[in-house]
Amino acid sequence: MRNRIIVLLAAIGAALLVWNLHTILLGLPDETRQDMIFRIIYFHVPGGMIGLTGFGVGLACSVVYLVKKDLWWDALAASITEVALAFALTNLVTGSIWGRQQWGVWWAWDARLTGMLICCVVFVGYLMLRRAVDEPNQRARLSAVVSIFGTVNAWFVYKAIDWFPRLQHPGPVLTFRTGGGRMDPVLEHPLYWNALALLCLAIVMVMIRIRQEDVSREIDLLRRTAHASLKGL
């Protein structure tokens, strides 16, 4: 059943992605001021959305783990955070390429840029910590705590960086932030479609990661059982 969902979602995501790529690369006209580089927005913005949402959902799963002490929630939190980190890095890399073209530098130390980078560094620390702890329950506990600290900290970073006089990011353009008028619907709609395509792929990745976590936990259990019974001999 789970395999079928994975395959189905992957197929939908891939089909959407191909169709979107066709629209984005061949269908849409160039933007007046940015020329063709503006197309990065179709991956940059959904990448950031999925990344930040993922960190948030990962935090929620960590809290549920701390309440319920069920390792499945920990596996879910880890999988989601890992995938979210990948998308957040996409956001940073595409943003950097766009910045080179538009601002003339690869890295502008712009407020949101720095905030996202710090966020990524914190969650890289989270994933490194997971590798450093062998005992599953201890790993789950400690990483859940780091996730909570990291997310609270991200909020502080977000606030602090707003006050640092370095904002040069374009303001919000999407209709749900501005109420419309900043971006032509012809250009805006493919962005949502691409966000949907990438979301499908993100969910597929999370499901595959969860399966890996399940399998590795099972192997771990078998190894312990074997070890215990061998000792008994």
Next chain:
Amino acid sequence: MKTTEAVAELEISRPVSAPAPSLIAQVWTIAGKDLRSEFRTKEALNASIAFSVVILVLFSFAFDPTSDQLQEFSGGLLWLVFSFAGTLVLNRSFSRETQNDCLDGLLASPMPASALFLGKSLANYVLLMMIEIVSLPVFGLFYNIRWARQLPMLAAVLLLGTWALTVIGTFFSALTVNLRIRELMLPMLVYPLMIPALMAAMTLTTVLLGGVPITASDMIWIKMLVAFDVVFTTLSVFLIDTVLLG
């Protein structure tokens, strides 16, 4: 026999029903123990102070130490020194208790983990402030900065910023105490989490070292430091049980 003495003897003879010491007394005991053992060897304190002087010397090669522009990033430099030298103290806070299973003893005592955490934080706070009191004049002396012009406000910023470093550092010292690669994990986790507090402290310190009083627009950073201290102290006190006991 006087009544007070009789009561005192009664209490000693009935240890089971003796009231548990208050949280403040417990925190105080732990802080006192940590400070006493540190002052007997002075290992971490000497190392951190020496290290902070080394960093201050290294800075002089990174840029022109006689330049007037130094003023513009003096606060940043100073807090880098504090956070690097401070982590030498903070990192050891819990790991030094692993010898002879002292940590297990502390956790088995009838004292909540939060008291242990707060006590250790308090001791670390005192040590960090001592490092700062030494390295601040040295910094002023090396780089020709008249640091005492806004002393009361500067002291307030130091007190608030140092508590932020202390809380994060002590908490993660507890979190990583049983890890194989503790020394590698700690800086990776601690420095990114200190960033908001360091940003605020650096901005404020730069202003104050320039001899300018803090304006209304800078007050937002003070508020931010206070909020950071309150939020992360609360979080740590709530989560320390999860980290140490499970």
